[in-house]
Amino acid sequence: MAETAQARFASVEAFLRHAALLKTSPEATQRRVLVCLGTGCMASGAREVAAALERALAALPAERRVALNLCMKKTGCHGFCEKGPLVVLWPEATFYKGVKPKDVPELVERGIVGGEVIERLLYVDPKTGKPVEKYGAIDFYARQTRIAMRNIGLMDPANLDDYLLRDGYQALAKVLAGWSPEQVLKEIEQAKLRGRGGGGFDAGRKWRSCKSAKGTPRYLICNGDEGDPGAFMDRSLMEGDPHGVIEGMAIAAFALETREGTIYVRQEYPLAVEHLERAIADARARGLLGERILGTDFSFDIQIARGGGAFVCGESSALMRSVEGKVGEPRAKYVHATDKGLWDKPTVLNNVETFVNVPRIVEKGAAWYASIGTARSKGTKAFALTGKVKNTGLVEVEMGTSLREIIFGAGGGMLVDGPKGAFKAVQTGGPSGGCLPESLLDLPVDFDSLTDAGSMMGSGGMIVMDHSTCMVDVARYFLSFLTDESCGKCVPCREGLYQMYRILSRIAEGQGTEADLAKIEDLSQAVAVGSLCALGKSGPTPVLSTLRYFRHEYEAHIKEKRCPAGVCKALITYSIDTSACDGCGACLAACASDAITGTPKKGETFQINTLQCDKCGACAAVCKRGAVAIS
Amino acid sequence: MSEVNLGDAPFTMTIDGKRVEARPGEMVLAAAKRAGIAIPTLCEHKAVESFGSCRLCMVEVTKAAWKGWKGLMTACLYPAAPDLIIETQSERVLHVRRNVLDLLLARCPDSTLIQRLAAEHGVQQTSFSVREQPDLCILCGLCVRICESAATSAISTVKRGHHREIGTPWGGPPPACIGCLACAHVCPTGHITFEEHGATRAIWGRSFELQRCAECGAPLPITVEQASFLVERQALDASYFSRCESCQRRATAQTFGRLARWQKLGLTQEPDARQEGGKR
Amino acid sequence: MSAQSQPQFPPVDLAATEAILARYAAEPKHLISVLQDLQLHYRYLPREALERVGAALGVPLAKVYGVATFYKAFSLTPRGEKILRVCTGTACHIRGAPLILSELQSRLKIAAGETTPDLRFSLEAVNCVGACALAPVVMENDTAHGNLSVTKVRRLVRSGAAGSRGRGSAELPRPDDSPAKKAEESEES
Ligand SMILES: Cc1cc2nc3c(=O)[nH]c(=O)nc-3n(C[C@H](O)[C@H](O)[C@H](O)COP(=O)(O)O)c2cc1C
Ligand code: SF4
Ligand code: FES
Numbered sequence A: 001m002a003e004t005a006q007a008r009f010a011s012v013e014a015f016l017r018h019a020a021l022l023k024t025s026p027e028a029t030q031r032r033v034l035v036c037l038g039t040g041c042m043a044s045g046a047r048e049v050a051a052a053l054e055r056a057l058a059a060l061p062a063e064r065r066v067a068l069n070l071c072m073k074k075t076g077c078h079g080f081c082e083k084g085p086l087v088v089l090w091p092e093a094t095f096y097k098g099v100k101p102k103d104v105p106e107l108v109e110r111g112i113v114g115g116e117v118i119e120r121l122l123y124v125d126p127k128t129g130k131p132v133e134k135y136g137a138i139d140f141y142a143r144q145t146r147i148a149m150r151n152i153g154l155m156d157p158a159n160l161d162d163y164l165l166r167d168g169y170q171a172l173a174k175v176l177a178g179w180s181p182e183q184v185l186k187e188i189e190q191a192k193l194r195g196r197g198g199g200g201f202d203a204g205r206k207w208r209s210c211k212s213a214k215g216t217p218r219y220l221i222c223n224g225d226e227g228d229p230g231a232f233m234d235r236s237l238m239e240g241d242p243h244g245v246i247e248g249m250a251i252a253a254f255a256l257e258t259r260e261g262t263i264y265v266r267q268e269y270p271l272a273v274e275h276l277e278r279a280i281a282d283a284r285a286r287g288l289l290g291e292r293i294l295g296t297d298f299s300f301d302i303q304i305a306r307g308g309g310a311f312v313c314g315e316s317s318a319l320m321r322s323v324e325g326k327v328g329e330p331r332a333k334y335v336h337a338t339d340k341g342l343w344d345k346p347t348v349l350n351n352v353e354t355f356v357n358v359p360r361i362v363e364k365g366a367a368w369y370a371s372i373g374t375a376r377s378k379g380t381k382a383f384a385l386t387g388k389v390k391n392t393g394l395v396e397v398e399m400g401t402s403l404r405e406i407i408f409g410a411g412g413g414m415l416v417d418g419p420k421g422a423f424k425a426v427q428t429g430g431p432s433g434g435c436l437p438e439s440l441l442d443l444p445v446d447f448d449s450l451t452d453a454g455s456m457m458g459s460g461g462m463i464v465m466d467h468s469t470c471m472v473d474v475a476r477y478f479l480s481f482l483t484d485e486s487c488g489k490c491v492p493c494r495e496g497l498y499q500m501y502r503i504l505s506r507i508a509e510g511q512g513t514e515a516d517l518a519k520i521e522d523l524s525q526a527v528a529v530g531s532l533c534a535l536g537k538s539g540p541t542p543v544l545s546t547l548r549y550f551r552h553e554y555e556a557h558i559k560e561k562r563c564p565a566g567v568c569k570a571l572i573t574y575s576i577d578t579s580a581c582d583g584c585g586a587c588l589a590a591c592a593s594d595a596i597t598g599t600p601k602k603g604e605t606f607q608i609n610t611l612q613c614d615k616c617g618a619c620a621a622v623c624k625r626g627a628v629a630i631s
Numbered sequence B: 001m002s003e004v005n006l007g008d009a010p011f012t013m014t015i016d017g018k019r020v021e022a023r024p025g026e027m028v029l030a031a032a033k034r035a036g037i038a039i040p041t042l043c044e045h046k047a048v049e050s051f052g053s054c055r056l057c058m059v060e061v062t063k064a065a066w067k068g069w070k071g072l073m074t075a076c077l078y079p080a081a082p083d084l085i086i087e088t089q090s091e092r093v094l095h096v097r098r099n100v101l102d103l104l105l106a107r108c109p110d111s112t113l114i115q116r117l118a119a120e121h122g123v124q125q126t127s128f129s130v131r132e133q134p135d136l137c138i139l140c141g142l143c144v145r146i147c148e149s150a151a152t153s154a155i156s157t158v159k160r161g162h163h164r165e166i167g168t169p170w171g172g173p174p175p176a177c178i179g180c181l182a183c184a185h186v187c188p189t190g191h192i193t194f195e196e197h198g199a200t201r202a203i204w205g206r207s208f209e210l211q212r213c214a215e216c217g218a219p220l221p222i223t224v225e226q227a228s229f230l231v232e233r234q235a236l237d238a239s240y241f242s243r244c245e246s247c248q249r250r251a252t253a254q255t256f257g258r259l260a261r262w263q264k265l266g267l268t269q270e271p272d273a274r275q276e277g278g279k280r
Numbered sequence C: 001m002s003a004q005s006q007p008q009f010p011p012v013d014l015a016a017t018e019a020i021l022a023r024y025a026a027e028p029k030h031l032i033s034v035l036q037d038l039q040l041h042y043r044y045l046p047r048e049a050l051e052r053v054g055a056a057l058g059v060p061l062a063k064v065y066g067v068a069t070f071y072k073a074f075s076l077t078p079r080g081e082k083i084l085r086v087c088t089g090t091a092c093h094i095r096g097a098p099l100i101l102s103e104l105q106s107r108l109k110i111a112a113g114e115t116t117p118d119l120r121f122s123l124e125a126v127n128c129v130g131a132c133a134l135a136p137v138v139m140e141n142d143t144a145h146g147n148l149s150v151t152k153v154r155r156l157v158r159s160g161a162a163g164s165r166g167r168g169s170a171e172l173p174r175p176d177d178s179p180a181k182k183a184e185e186s187e188e189s
């Protein structure tokens, strides 16, 4: 499978011939052991599992191996990170979760060679308590519609032929075989594809205005900055399907008649850089990128720019400054980037997920795409479902799916039982978005409904919160994030968000007044209209949305000096419930402030010295008997 | 910033109910200024490109075709266009302005400029928490921009977000500084200070020798580094700053005196003043 | 940064700077890429190197400094051999990141953004590292550790303090009163 060593495709026909041949090759019919090497699974030890599997498979007698017609694939993120490391047997689609290196011998002997199902490694449906064997039967996957993430987890992202086996570059070939750039533009316009990076801007319209702008060269940029905390869809796309990103960009470049593309990748994503670089090199070697692609007149190449760790660089004009090697300061948008963007030339910038949708639209047609989703939001959207839900991970659903369906369907419901664990809010849109309450759970999720509800689609982070999360703390958290991440250029954002942070801190410390709430609302308005870029303009949203839906929590902090969730340090005290305490001493070891005293051996009970206690919560976190009380 | 292609002919727009003439390529702020309509600004200066950071110049913009939609735009960066309808004193405009000034007052409570502007907008005292150890810097960025466009980019903005500041490399004396004082002169609040004693000038923790008059030896208002910068990088002739003002004046007077004498004598040809000066 | 935790600046070998510069065309647009490579090599951006880079790429030193202080990826003081990045992204925040951070701060006796005097550890609070499903998360250099608890964090510190995997850790003397060691001791007591 030394695909890089293979020759360039001299023409579209040559490419199509090869792709057709591949499908009838032995490789296409091989049984696959898919091992997820996404970041999540890797953190749970997937690398060791993969190594053990490799060894175990290699140790099989040669004739067995041949008879089994087996190959192992290290794939991108399956999306169900929480249950990692994941191993999937394909095509039978047996799904094993939480696989440890010590499970590997049994997995190989019984599971792979013996064809048995190893029950103890199966996913257990929390509702029925029964193990589920097949990938597609697991609620988490069954409730998804995967268009953007169609390939992730099912192939080796570092292997071009694997991508070809999944119909990769077919769309590009189709376009190059006879479409005009105008035809591509029209197709994207008709598909009503909206940008997945947050704003939901019509992609076709953006491309069109760039194309009609004066000036050349034109530039194409893929925004892989993914700065919203709690979002990792783009990461998994870049890591798990890099060719999908490249193909989408190539088609866009063809429509825009541009030769130069840049992918701006977040600094924290080294694996994404590695996979993209590899994929670009492979695509170049096979004539799918670079000069005269597939022997046609179309030439296009991509370079990678690594971000420097700045959230604001996800903003389009700041990103372009960063690509130019400067500090990421946004510019006023009175002149659009499609007229004057990178190096002051007409530029199209789209999100990773936006590009990944493009090949599918070309392949299956605009009408097909436009038939999915809601009236004004077409297609699907990938979400990173995290927080206090049972199934955390990546979920791609049709636009218009309700929050409830996502959280309680695919997400499997709330993580913790009991009243504390009940649903309180879901945060969407990251620092630009808001927190939505239970009463909005049936909201169909699309660009406009979320905005109307006072939140935002954002790039797709969806963080579920239960009653142990304090809304004042969440709002304050976002403001502290933004005061750090704002570029600091303009007054309302730099000074205004900071003052909002000061006010919220006061409230969290029990020093707030009712006048503070009025003040913060008034200031929010000024920041929202006065700031230069969308970071500042949407910066007040987390505060405004929590004020709108959870005002009572603010009031509890102000009037009763109480934090209902038991989070805000100044308003809580820790104590040990001596009736529940069994004197194990875990808290004693956990406390970094030496605030816990008492020697149970001598018949004393543990006590928390409230003066010494810095309320870090370490004792409560380690206590197995729940004997540490927060009041 | 960019020119919007509207041809070359002037056109009209409405500002605060008044018909105002504007030229293609200019910004709303410039057109308003010419028409005598005052819009407060802090980060704008004719010597540098507009930046849009203070947000004080925001105005409310609409067009008949926009079906009632109005946007708040910075006048310093918003290109003038035919048929714009602009309000510089609407409630929304004033609300942003008041907040901006209130915020700046919390940042720079001792700045008389901010105090005055704030008072003009009814803000006598900041309603926010005053910054600890405040200075006079409002971070308008004029100094950095003028240093970049007219001098050597010796200073820059440092860090980001709420920690942003104007600074020099590693906080020390900036190696590229030529002591030209452009930053200090452009600073609207007097945050950037300098000192001059005899033939030395001190700014940004550096000390500069002043250029001396080639004739009388008096210090000129220009540093040695600045003079060589102007010669080497801006390709100016060294003779522009070889003499002090009074020597220069005397030299000019002498030239004119000679010229007058020559003319009186009925000679039409001008003597070569430069050569004469050079001989001395 | 507190004075006592201010690490010593090791002498700078500029040959590496030249080698890095040689990878790129001498154009201002490569500034950030060059700085990234420098950061990787030196674990911080030495002044001497930045002066050289500014001259080579034609970027005024003040601008280089501005960029170096704007982006979080860069540090102007040497970072530790093990960089512990505590994710303080939203998903991690609500699943207990503040506790993890305070635990690490008290174990390592440094604040976020600081480096231990022996240059063994740097502690950073970062935004989402993209492994939110495993919140709370700490990155140890390029390795993610998920579903962390106070106990797991302690193990992390201890394994790092033993210096078994760290690059070049063998040459570094291990002072007996290193915070890591102390943490270890206090745990055993
Ligand atoms: C502060 C800020 C951060 C942003 N971060 C991202 C990001 O990480 N990824 C992204 O694709 N778009 C981000 N955006 C949106 C981009 O500015 C831009 O609208 C988008 O990338 C355009 O692509 P799309 O039309 O395909 O969505 C951000 C915007 C702002 C204001
Ligand atoms: S709104 Fe914030 S991030 Fe945007 S330009 Fe202003 S200061 Fe910078
Ligand atoms: S003068 Fe326009 S924003 Fe400052």
Ligand code: FES
Pocket: A229, A230, A231, C087, C088, C089, C090, C091, C092, C093, C127, C128, C129, C130, C131, C132, C133, C135, C136, C137
């Ligand atoms: S929020 Fe911590 S990894 Fe995303």
